């Protein structure tokens with residue numbers, strides 16, 4: 001965990017919420033602008049989030065302490081179909 005704070009025995013960050021890697025399948029990302037829009041949507045919910053998008057696979061990987069539901073809603077609000 002690159003949080004710079006103390007971690008517990010399992011290496012989990014003890015600073016604020018638990019940061020987890022969450023993977024989503026998002027349909028409708030057809031160009032670089034779409035990737036940017038999805039990334040921005042996630043950053044609006046969590047400015048600290050790390051977002052990795054593979055458009056050819058429709059995958060969005062988000063490292064965030066926000067709930068899965070909250071992240072999913074943010075991306076869906078941009079007009080993309082979040083399958084999982």
Ligand SMILES: [Cu+2]
Pocket residue numbers: 029030031032033034035
């Ligand atoms: Cu686009």
